[in-house]
Amino acid sequence: GENVEQHPSTLSVQEGDSAVIKCTYSDSASNYFPWYKQELGKRPQLIIDIRSNVGEKKDQRIAVTLNKTAKHFSLHITETQPEDSAVYFCVAFSTSGTYKYIFGTGTRLKVLA
Amino acid sequence: NAGVMQNPRHLVRRRGQEARLRCSPMKGHSHVYWYRQLPEEGLKFMVYLQKENIIDESGMPKERFSAEFPKEGPSILRIQQVVRGDSAAYFCASSPQGGVYEQYFGPGTRLTVT
Numbered sequence: 001g002e003n004v005e006q007h008p009s010t011l012s013v014q015e016g017d018s019a020v021i022k023c024t025y026s027d028s029a030s031n032y033f034p035w036y037k038q039e040l041g042k043r044p045q046l047i048i049d050i051r052s053n054v055g056e057k058k059d060q061r062i063a064v065t066l067n068k069t070a071k072h073f074s075l076h077i078t079e080t081q082p083e084d085s086a087v088y089f090c091v092a093f094s095t096s097g098t099y100k101y102i103f104g105t106g107t108r109l110k111v112l113a
Numbered sequence: 114n115a116g117v118m119q120n121p122r123h124l125v126r127r128r129g130q131e132a133r134l135r136c137s138p139m140k141g142h143s144h145v146y147w148y149r150q151l152p153e154e155g156l157k158f159m160v161y162l163q164k165e166n167i168i169d170e171s172g173m174p175k176e177r178f179s180a181e182f183p184k185e186g187p188s189i190l191r192i193q194q195v196v197r198g199d200s201a202a203y204f205c206a207s208s209p210q211g212g213v214y215e216q217y218f219g220p221g222t223r224l225t226v227t
Binding site for chain 2: 105
């Protein structure tokens, strides 16, 4: 079945450094890749997304890259701040499939002040 | 425009009782998705419904779990004879139609089985 692998599971960085989270998906029909940030006890919040017709998208300190051939996509956070500390999930989705989000296993990011 | 609403936000049930979780989609949305998040894990798809139709229930456990989305009223996720392993956060999401990219998540219901 569909699967999304996410690495690393935990990541600690110093404030101001960059953080990179990587995901690999299995369903070649996937064409939409959102990233969610989840703080403790809260709902997942969409922070950035990318569609399969582009290779990179940036929004201030956050960027996402997509390599469709390799089925890899990554989240890059620059100039990290303590409030970036949370669990981040990548998702793969296909508009031609069953319309369910396939979530990665999550990365717990801790930004050390 | 109110977002996706879920209630209750917290639900405590004893083993063997029934749990009913409700989800009201965003206004104008007729597609609802339920996801389960076990502690320290990612969200797992359970079921996808349109009004009066179950489209995909491939993530639903075969027994004790059921879902509906009636013509009027919220979508209901029902868990019969709950067990401790059902303790989790249950999130629903909605979209205006199938095959669109964005799903909008509700705040979740945290079910605790004692």
